[in-house]
Every structure is written in structure tokens, then in C-alpha cells.
Amino acid sequence: MYVTTLEVKHFRNIEEEVLSFCDGVNIIYGDNAQGKTNLIEAIWLFTGCRSFRGAKDAECIHFNHAKASLSLDFFGENREQNMLLEIENGRKFVCNGVKLKSASKAIGQFLAVVFSPVHLSLVKDGPYERRRFLDVAISQLKPNYAIALSNYNKAVAERNILLKDVAYHSELYDTLDVWEERIAYYASEIIRQRIGYVNRIKEFSTEIYAGISKKKEELSLSYFEQCPAAGSTKQEIYESMKNLLYAARKNDILTGSTSVGPHRDDLTIQIDDLSARSYGSQGQQRSAALALKLGEAAVIKSFTGEQPVALLDDVMSELDTDRQNYILNHIKNWQVFITCCDPTSVKNLKYGKAFRMKNGSIV
Template identity: 50%
Template structure:
């Protein structure tokens, strides 16, 4: 995956123009509130995904304009391609001259991973975000997994509804066993998917983390599951989940919802043997999220043969010089876009291109 040109019209505060990035590292630098994140957001929209900063489509159209237009020229699947997005109240897309039914159909045609400071919640906050990360990442490499998740979620909702009825003195208690079996069956598939994904993710994540930390810290991932330890077969996971669900009737009835299962599982991230959520420093948290995100991209490359573009928003702050140097000069074979405020980062980049953003105007600079 290689972006060769991006042009934009009426997009946020960016002055209508186009940029031509290079294959390696592209630094987007400038003071606060000049349009750096806006530029990354423009790239991201071509993945078909929603804004990584939670914006509604209409909010990205320049104030006073009716419609924003973004055009992307990129190489993927061995050929040159062109995508165009029009954003008004909603987004519409054209790929290689063919109008798409929905902008989300660009998913899989143009791939990117994004790091934004909001993603630090992946380490700092509760397990829900980590489960969502695992599920979304696995869906990208096995689209059929979405059906498994939907089935699991539906069964869980039904079991919870029955628990509420039973608590209110209604419903048939014998039905609970049927929901135990169904939830154990789909839950075991969720378990199998997440553990399979973590096994693939672990190695690239460890390598990237080691690069960032100069080999001075270790990094490991572990799935904490109600089905038991890692490495059991899906059939064993189904049996264990069934036993757990069956054994938790009293607790579930008291709570009014299902207290065990994959919807309570967690991905534990450890740095040098300590829980990152509890003990990691700011720089370690950033490094850990970055390792997870870049490893996600690396798994995607293994599966699709295509290297996603890395969009790194404000990743450098709180990182020491050696970690910054790793990001600037040691991530090879990737096209990286990274934003920062500190112009000295540009001096430390050994090859690549720099874009200075000032009040929405982008000026290109070549690095010696």
C-alpha cells in the first residue's frame, strides 16, 4: 500500500491543494491547531472507517462550504488506483471510476492503521476497549467472524432477558440451561478467535516494543478468559464455559445478568512482567499502544500481502529521543505519516519528506 497523492477541497481548515508523499516516513509538523490531525483524518476516511476522533461526517466539511472532496492516488494489489470521496451530510465513494454503494465499501481496498492519543485508553482503561480491539482486528483478517460475534451477542442478550424475567418471578427456569449451551457454543468460537489472533499478534508486537525500548524491556500479551488458560481446544473451551455458566446460575440470578463469559474477558499487556494498565509510565503506555497498532498492521500484511499505511497522530510526545529515533528512522518498508509539533524532529529524520502545516496551508520540504 503506497499513497502517491492526496488532494482535498473544502476539507476542514485545509486550504485546497494536494500533497505527494514519499514511500518512507512523512512528517507533518506545525504548531497546535494548524490542521495536522485534519490531514491524517483525510487519509483515514479512505479506509471506509469512521473518524478516529469521533467526528460526524458533516463536521469535516469546511465551514461555509456544502461539500468536501478528497482524492487519493495509491498503489495496491500491484496496480495504480484512484479513490474519490465526497462528504456532505454523508460520504459517497468512487473507486477507479466506479461509484460504490457505500463509502464503507472502500474497506479492504485502502488499508491503514491509526494511532491517536485517544487510543491510550487501550492500555489505561477497562477491558472493553481491549476486547473491541481484538474483535475488530480479527474481523479484518476473517470477515466471517462478525457473524460469530453477532450470534454470541444475541444469545447473551436473550440469556440476560431470561435472567431478568426469572428475577421478576416470570419465565421458565428450565430454559436457562438451553441458553447456557448456546452461549457456551458461540462463546467458545469467540474464545478461539481471540486467542488465535493474540498468538499471531504477540511476535510482531514484542519485536516492535523491543525496538522502541532498545531491548531494555520485555513485552507480553495474555488472554485472561473465563474459559480457562490459553492453549485449550475450542471443544474444551466450550465445555469449560458451559460448566462456568451452569455453575453461576445463583450469581447470575442475583445480578440479573450473565456474570461469566467472553464478554468479561481481557487482554493483559505486561511490560517486563508488570501489568501495563497498573504500572506502565506514560512513555511505556504510548510504546505499548504503538506496538499493538503496528503489530496489527503487520498481521494484516501477512494475511493480505499488503502493508497498511501507518497514520501516527502525536505519537512522539512523552517519548524519549531513542524511542523517537526508532519511529523516525527504523520502521522500514512502511509508509508512515506522523504528526508532531516539534520541528527538531525533522532534523533528526534521516530520509523522508516533511510537510509544514500553517493555518491549513501545507508546504512540502525534502530532507537531504
Template identity: 30%
Template sequence: LRSHRTSRDRDLIRDGDTIAQISAQLERDLGPAELALTLRSSSRRIVAVNGETLRRQLDFLGVLNVVQFSSLDLDLVRGGPEQRRTWLDSLLIQLEPVYAYILQQYNQILRQRNALLRGLRGEETGDREIGGWEEDEPSEPELGRSQELSLWNAQLAAAGTRVIRRRARVIRRLAPLANYWHQAISGRTEDLDVRYAPNVPMQEDSPEQVQQAFLQKFQERTIAEQYQGTTLVGPHRDEVEFTINQTSARQYGSQGQQRTLVLALKLAELKLIEEVIGEPPLLLLDDVLAELDLHRQNQLLETIQERFQTLITTTHLGAFDAQWLHSSQIFSVKTGQLSAE
């Protein structure tokens, strides 16, 4: 439902045209499905399953499971926390489509709470002196704002707890798979640890405990939040930490180590989706093999074998081992036309 290169549909439509269409026939163990997506430059897109237009795009999720690996994913280690949160959330949505609704609900509450905090900041920076004396007692409007903030605190804590617990669970399942692949690619010389670092501390996987920790941290950050006019507590400030042999991969990992790490993550995603969903996902490799040395290329391609249907884009066929070219179907795209070789 989205491109990894742009967020605007009109950027995906050919110049001079007003719409673009993508359709696919999907074969799964559950039975066949027909998928269709229509992008329109001047209005909302349309999504359909088996010829039926869906009222909500979120209902499209979970029909087709995909693992995508592009050169942009190499920034997963080097980039900021937001990139790692987006990666984690995208994986969770595939494993548990209802998570998209949970995340949407959390973000709606977050926006409302931030709007209230901006209002409170405006009041705090306003003129509070009356007749030359500073006003000591809070006014009735301020009391109302404070009570409203308490309500949003409770709502954000409840929604945020659902996000945090799911993120923690998926990392617990993914981490050993990623370490397995990282060891295999590195020749058993390196251990990879993938650790979830929630903004709200989790002592145990209990909704009550997490919500209580949420509310406690709100109390601790009240002054800072009202001063900055934004929410400083919650999963929108979570981090995912990668360490290789107990050393930060982001700060000290070499380029080769970081590439091995991301490759191990993608192989772990493949395995985890297959375990949870019960059938292998589609694998998309967007011009990424040029970023990997021959050893890592072969490790990836040997893992794929006939097990995962894979679409690979490249501008250099010569970068592939001959055995992989012989076992692949090759298409060329020239001036917008697709042809089989």
C-alpha cells in the first residue's frame, strides 16, 4: 500500500496520465485472490480484493505478505530511531494486521494530547500578573485543562501499552532468528543482539504494570512536556538497539558488519512471517545485491532457493553468479516496456 521511495501517489503515476493501476493474481494455501490498486493523481486511491472495493485500506492488510530489501534498508542501522520503529511496525502489521488499527488509534490520541500541551504552553508563557502581583492560584480554565490532560494521559497509556507489549513480543521472537543468520553469514565469529528499548520501562509483560509505568513517567515529565509543548513519553520515542559482540553496531560497526546485520534481519523476517502465517512471504530485492559481496549474495540466494518466490531488480546482470541466472526468469524493462528474455 505504499512506496519505499515516495509518500505521494502522484509521484507513482506516469507523466501525462491521471491514473495508474496495479493488479495481481495471488495463489495461497488459503485459496486464490485477486488484488487491485488504482492510484489517482487528483483523488483518493481505490483498493479491491476479488473485485470488491474496500471501504478502508487497512482491510487490505494481511492478504499478501512481503519482505522487501533495498539499498535504503542499509540505513536501518545508521539512521535515526524513527526508521527502526517504522521497520518494526511494518513487520508487526504483517504478522498481526489488527496492529495497524492499534497504531492508528495511538497516533490519534497522541495528536490530541500534543494539541492540548501546545495550548498549555501558550498559557504558561502568557502574562500572569494581575495588578502588579503574580497570580498564585490556578484559574478555573487551567484546572479544566489539567483534568483534560489527565484523561488524555489515561487514554495514551492504555493505547501505548498495547503498542509496547506487541513490539516487545515480536523482538523476543525475531532476535534469536536474526542472531542465527548473523552467525551463519559471519562464519560463527560474531553474535548479534537485537534489543527493544522502550521509552516506558517494562519490568514484566503485564498490561497493568506497563500502564502504571506510563502514568508514573507522565508525572516525572510533566514540567518538561508543558515547557516543550509536546509528548515526551510513549512508544513514539522507542528505540531498537543492535549490538555485535556487545558493541553498538550503529556507532562502531563496519560497513560490512552493518550490511551483514541488515541481511540477517531480512532473513529473520522471512522465517518469522513463514512461522506465524504458515506459508512463505514474497521477497522483493530492489537492486540490493550490488551492495553485498559475493559471499553475502550467495548466502542470501542459497537461503531463498525454491522456497520463497523472489523478485530482484538490477541494472547489472553480470553481478550475479551464473548458476543463479540459469535458474531465474529474466525480464527487461526498457522505456516503460516489459519483455521476457
């Protein structure tokens, strides 16, 4: 899959640009705060997922305007395709001339992976970031997963409300059953999908990490869950989750929140059998995050047959020459967007196109 043209109007600090890209490496360079990450973010939004910066829709609209309009021409599934995105009171997508009912319907059309310095939080921060990584990655492949997740979160929120009520109205105690059954039902789907995904990505990411570290270190990934039946059938996970929720009731009524379930699970990332989060050096954490992101791309490729577009924001400046060369070698057959301050850091590339960004414009 590759982008041919991007049109941007009133998005962040970009007034108006029409850019044609090559199907190899596209380098976007320039000083700090010129709009390089904004451009990467504009392309990313066509995946249908939310901004990787955690930005609200309104923050993406140029300060002096009320609406941002974007258009993307890309080649995928052996044909030329187009997507339009308007940001104004939310995001509205048109895909190949068809208006989509909701932004989540855009997921799965245009495929990309993004690595930016914010993704270091994947390794460094708490489990929330890692669950989110799994959820976004799986949703891109299986839109039904996003629906199960949303239903799961709603059911947990309902149980939490009820837990607070039960503290004062004990006659409501038995009604917890209804929500726990719902939670267990969606949890079984989520846990099964997450475990399947981790089993897939770990083969790719481990190999990529070995390449980055020149086989000096070993990365391992595993899904960490509280549900003892995880890894078994959906029915077994369902039963086990129900028991777990039932057993947690007393404690959960006291706290007014649900203490067990996939919203509390984690993805364990280890380097040479030690937690990357607790013991990894900065370089190791960075390499692990990158291995996860490039692994994500490999899973998309194996699943859909399409090579997703790689968006690498500020990645080169943080790696030594060996690691840079490994990355450049690894990505040479895909379309890649790389942002950097100094274009000489990607001078080893033979084939590519360079864009200089200044004050929101390509100059």
C-alpha cells in the first residue's frame, strides 16, 4: 500500500498543501516546530484511528479556521483509492465516494503504522499504554474487536455504577449477575483476540529486536492476564471471568470499581528476561518500542497481504549508526515517511524523495 497524493487544508499549522510522494522513502526534514509531525499525523488520521498524540479533533484544526479538510490518494488492494476527511464537530470520512456513517467505519481501509517519540511510553509507562497498543492494532485488523471493546467498557461502567448503589441498597445485589455475564461475554472475546495477537506479533518483533541489537539481546513478549483460563476456549474464559468477577464483588463494592478483567491486563515486555520497563536502558526501551511497531506492520502484512505505510517520526536522531542502518535496511521495500531535523542522517538511502518543511509549508 502506498500514498500517491495528500492534500491538506487548514490542518494544524498547515494552511494549504498538495504533496505527491514516491512509493519508497519520503523524508520530511526541517527545524523544530515547523509542522513535520503534523504532516505525519494528517496521514495517520486516514487509518480511522485517533491521533497518536492523543489530540482532540478540534486541536487539529488550524487556529484561524473552523474546519480542516484532507484528501488522500493511495494505492491499495491493487487499485487507486481516495479518502476524504473533514474535521469539524468530529471527523467525517468519505471513502471512494461513499460517505461513512461513523469514523470507526474508516478503520481497515488505509493501513499504516506509526512510530513517534510518544510511543516510548509503550515500554516506559503503565499498562494502559500497552493495552491501548493491542486494542488499536487489533481493531485495525478486526473492526468487530472495536465493537466488542466498546460494549465491554460500557458493561464495566454499568457494573461500577451498580456497585456504588449496592453499597446502600443491598436488594440490588443479585442484579450484578446481568452485568457480570455481559462483561464476561465480551471479555472472553477480547482476551482471546489479544492472546492471538501477541502470539503473532512476538515472532516478528523478537526477530526485529535481534536485528536491531545485532543478536546481543533477546526480546520476549507475553500477555499478562488475571483470568486463569486465558489461552483456553472462549467458553472457558467466559466461565472463568464470571467466577473471577463474582469472587471480586465484596472488594469491588468497597471500592466502587471493577478490579478484574481485560481492562486490568498487561503486555509483558522483557529484554533478556528482565522487565524492559523497570530495567531497560533508554536505548533498549526505544529499540523495544520500535520492534513492537515494526512487528505490528509485519502482522498487518501477514493478515491482509498489504504492506502498511510506515510513519516514522523522529526515529533516526535517537539511534546509533548500526541501528539506523538496520532500520533503513528493514524498511527498504515499503513506503516510509521519515521526519528528521537533518537529512544527512538518512543519507544512506539510495531511493527516495526529500521535502523541506518550514512554517507549515513545503519549501
